[in-house]
Amino acid sequence: MLAYRQHPAQRPLDDPPPIWHEGATCLRDVGAASGVSAAADAVPIVVAPSLINRWQVLDLAPGKSFVRALAAEGFRPLIVDWGTPGPAERDLDAAGCVERLARALDYVVATRGRPIPVLGYCMGGTLTVALAAIRPQSVSALAALAAPWDFHADRTGQGLLVSVGPALAEMARAAGELPIDLIQTLFYSLDPWLVVNKFLRFAAMDMTSDAARDFVLLEDWLNDGAPLPGQVAHDCLIGWYGDNLTGKGLWMVGGQPVRPRAIATPALVVIPGSDRIVPPLSAAGLVGQDGLPNARRLDLPLGHIGMMVGSSAAKRCWRPVVDWLRDRHLGHMAATSVQDASSRAQ
Template sequence: MKSSPTPAHSALAQRVAAPQHGPRPLPLFLSILWRETEGSPELRRLAFQGLRKYQNAVRPAPPPSPAVFATAGSAKLLRYGTENGRAPVVFIPSLINPPQVLDLSEGRSMLRHMAAAGHDAYLVDWGHPSAKDASLGLNHHVTQRLLPMLGSLPRPPILVGYCLGGSLALGAAAVARVAAVATLAAPWQFDGFPDDDRELIASLWHGAKATSERLGYVPMEVLQSGFWAMDPARTIRKYAAFAEMEPGSQAERAFLAVEDWANGGPPLTFAAGRELFETFYGANVTGRSEWRIDGTKIDLAALRCPTFSVRSATDRIVPANAAPDLSDGFTLQLGHVGMIVGSRAAELVWTPLSLWLSTHGG
C-alpha cells in the first residue's frame, strides 16, 4: 500500500519541480534552436543539453512573500519596507512577465535592497486578469488599478517604473499627486525603436489580433515569441552556455531564476495589447504627447515633480533612443534584465537610484 505524501514531502516536491516544461512556447523555441544551430553540431548539442538541464533542474524555494498592503481588482500592492515618515516608494513592473524580476531571490532583489537601505518600498503585482477585464486598457490600468492603490498610502509616493511599468508610472504622475517619478528601461519615444523591430512587432500583432480578440486576452506566448524573434541567436546561445555552468553555482541559480521569470506571467488584456501594439508602437502616442488618461494628455514637459531616467545603450528590448526625456538620469551599458538583476545591478543601478530617492524625500 502506498502511503499518502506528508506535508513535508509535498513542500519538497514543490521546491524541486520545474515550473513548466518550458521555455514557452516550447515548439517555437525548438524550431529556433534547430534553425540557429544548422551549421554548428556542437552548438546544437550544447543547446539541447542546456534545455534538458533547465527543464530538470532543482529550483530553490522563492523568498518569502511580503504583506499585501492594498488591492484593486486583480492587482495587489505588496509592502517590503516600514513607515519612516518619508515618501513611500512604489515600484511598478511591466504588465509583461511577473513582477518577481524586482524580487528575484534573496540575493538578487531590488525591493529587498531598497527596504534594507531604509526606503518604505512597495511593489505592484498586477495579478491575473479575468474574463471581464478584456476592455481594460493601459490607461485603465492606471486609473482603475494603480491610482486606487496609491490612494491608500499615507502620503504622495515616489513612483519607480520598470519597462512598460515606467510608461504607466509617467502616466500616473501626470494625473495624480506624486513626490517624484523614476523610470528604468522604460519605452516612451516609440519612434526610437529600430524600424525592423517595429515592423516585426506589427507583423506579430497582425497575426495574433483576431485570436486574441476572441479570447479577450493576449497570451504570454505571443509576447515571448516577439522577444525571441528580436535576437534568436542569443536566445539559443544562452542555453548552450547554461549547459556548461557549474552545478549549484551562482550563475546557474541566476539563469534558472531569470528564465523562469521570463517564461512565466499572465496574459495581457486584449485592450491593453491593442493599445500597446497599435497606439504605442504603431502611432507613438506617448512620444507625441497624445496618450490620454482620463481625458488628460500625457505631456512629460508638463510634469511638476522631479524626474529620473535610467536607460541602456546595450538594451535590445528598449533601446536608449526610446527612453523618455526626463530632467535627470544616466545611460549605462547593461542589458534590459541585467540592469535589474545582473551581477553589477546593485553597483550601477540600485545604489544610485537609492541615493536619488533619498535626495527627493523617499
C-alpha cells in the same frame, strides 16, 4: 534544456503580503517582509513592473532583490503585482491600468498623509509617467527605468511587430487576452540565437554553482509571464508601437493627453545602453526638448534585465537610483520631523 528542467533551484523568497486589491491586481508590502513597514520614517514608494513579465524580477533572491535593497535604505517598497487577468480585466486598457495605479496610490497617500515617490520598470515606467500626469499632487518623485516612450525613435527589430501587430491586436481583443506564448515569440524574434546561446552557456556551467542557480531562477521568471488583457495588448501593439501615441503626446489617460513636458515632478530617467527590448532612443523620449522638464538622465552600460539582476546591477543601477531617491526625500523627511516635533511641542 533537460538540465534546466531538472535543476532543483527555486525562488527562495516568500511573496510579500498584499495590502490593497483591485481585480487581479494587488500592492505587496516589501517593507513588511523586510521588517521596515512599521518604521515611522520609512517612506512608501510604489513600484510598478511590466504587465507582461511578473514582478518577481525585482525580488528574485537574496542579494538580487532591488526592492529589498530599497527597504534596506529606509524606504517601504509597495510593489504592484498585476496578477493574471480575470473577468475584472476583460475590458481593461492601458489608460485603465494607470487609473488602477492611481487608486492604489490614493490609498497609500491617504494612509501616509503626504505625496510619495513612484518608480516604474519597463512598461511599468510608461504607466507611472502617466500616473504622475494625472496625480501630480500625490507624486513627490518619479523614477522611470528602461521605460519605452517614443516608439518610433528606433524601429530596429520591430519588423515583425509592424507586420503581424494588427492581426495580433484584433485577435487579442476578440479572445480577451494575448497569450504569453505569443508575447514570448515576439521577444525571441528580436534575437533568435540569444535563446540558443544562453542555454549552451548554461550547459557548460557547474550545476551546483551560484551562476547555474541564478540562471534557473531568471529563466523560471521569464517563462512565468502573464497574458496581456486584450485591450491593453491592442493599445500596446496599435496605439504605442503602431501609432506612437505616447511619443506624439496623444495618449489619453483620465481625459487628458499625457505629455512629459507638462509634468513638473522631479524625475530620474534610467536608460540601459545595451537594451534590446526597449531601444535606448525610445526611453530617451522622456528627456530632451519634449521630455520631463525636471529630469536627470542616467545612462547605464547594461541590458534590460541585467540592470535589475545582473552581476553589476547593485553597483551601477540600484545604488544611483537609491541615492537619487534619498536625495529627494532625506531633506523632506528631516523637515517633516522638525515640523512634527514643533506640533507636539505646541
